[in-house]
Amino acid sequence: MGSIDFGFARGESILITGAGSGIGRATALHAAAMGLSVSAWDLNPVGLDETITLLEPSGIQVHRWVADVSDDDAVEAGIADAGAALGPIRLLHNNAGPASSADLPFDRAVEICVGSVRRVTDAWARTTPGDGAAMVATTSVAGNLIGTGSAWYSASKAAIMGYVRHLAAYRAGEFRSNGVAPGMTDTPRLAGFRESDTGQQVLARIPLQRMASADDIAYATLFLLSPAASYINGVFLPVDGGWMVTQ
Numbered sequence: 050m051g052s053i054d055f056g057f058a059r060g061e062s063i064l065i066t067g068a069g070s071g072i073g074r075a076t077a078l079h080a081a082a083m084g085l086s087v088s089a090w091d092l093n094p095v096g097l098d099e100t101i102t103l104l105e106p107s108g109i110q111v112h113r114w115v116a117d118v119s120d121d122d123a124v125e126a127g128i129a130d131a132g133a134a135l136g137p138i139r140l141l142h143n144n145a146g147p148a149s150s151a152d153l154p155f156d157r158a159v160e161i162c163v164g165s166v167r168r169v170t171d172a173w174a175r176t177t178p179g180d181g182a183a184m185v186a187t188t189s190v191a192g193n194l195i196g197t198g199s200a201w202y203s204a205s206k207a208a209i210m211g212y213v214r215h216l217a218a219y220r221a222g223e224f225r226s227n228g229v230a231p232g233m234t235d236t237p238r239l240a241g242f243r244e245s246d247t248g249q250q251v252l253a254r255i256p257l258q259r260m261a262s263a264d265d266i267a268y269a270t271l272f273l274l275s276p277a278a279s280y281i282n283g284v285f286l287p288v289d290g291g292w293m294v295t296q
């Protein structure tokens with residue numbers, strides 16, 4: 050694909066959680082290609098360093114923050130550190146979250162998934178937004194449109210979208226809020242899925258006959274964050290190759 054520019058202003062910055070892999074990394078790389086400075090967050094320092102290395106050729110300003118987004122103090126400190134490094138950050142991609150296969154107790158998992166989106170959004174909103182500010186959360190078709198085997202994953206993703214709708218209705222004076230809902234996306238956490246029996250069954254139902262790439266999800270996210278989407282607020286955008294249409 051050639052270069053795409055959704056009309057971001059020069060000097061604009063984006064904060065991305067879960068930027069050390071998959072969808073968050075792809076958003077970071079495409080944001081940098083569009084000229085945005087990037088505050089990249091992840092709890093995995095190794096993955097985060099790989100992303101930072103990949104960002105280097107773009108020549109944009111990069112801020113690195115190793116943190117678990119379920120930790121209040123780490124998030125508050127990260128917002129302060131990112132602001133000191135990059136100045137006001139008007140764009141937020143709330144993307145980090147555990148894999149649905151993670152062995153987590155239900156209550157704790159919901160607290161991690163939904164609480165982290167609330168925590169990062171509140172800390173960010175207190176310090177940085179302003180004209181043109183926008184937040185996108187990575188939700189999922191799971192929970193919002195279909196049930197999946199992981200009870201906490203379905204419940205958490207649906208709840209995150211409920212929170213996004215609340216923000217869209219009650220905080221629109223500060224920032225726009227939208228949800229991007231990936232279908233099956235080819236990231237490290239789904240390694241081997243395509244080749245599995247379940248993977249083949251799912252693929253057979255996807256009209257576009259492939260999994261999403263992390264780039265597909267990054268483009269949808271950056272569009273919703275951009276000035277090109279300035280009248281879009283509170284939407285749930287499935288990026289699933291038409292999978293849900295066939296359910």
Ligand SMILES: NC(=O)c1ccc[n+]([C@@H]2O[C@H](COP(=O)([O-])OP(=O)(O)OC[C@H]3O[C@@H](n4cnc5c(N)ncnc54)[C@H](O)[C@@H]3O)[C@@H](O)[C@H]2O)c1
Pocket residue numbers: 066067068069070071072073090091092093096116117118119144145146147148165187188189190230231232233234235236237238239
């Ligand atoms: N891959 C898919 O098919 C798919 C489908 C629907 C939704 N999603 C969602 O997309 C988002 C990104 O997933 P991905 O597929 O890119 O996975 P990934 O495993 O490739 O990347 C996730 C990154 O988030 C980080 N992370 C996880 N928990 C964190 C925490 N508490 N604090 C900070 N960083 C944390 C991980 O270290 C990792 O680097 C997740 O919210 C996931 O639920 C993925």
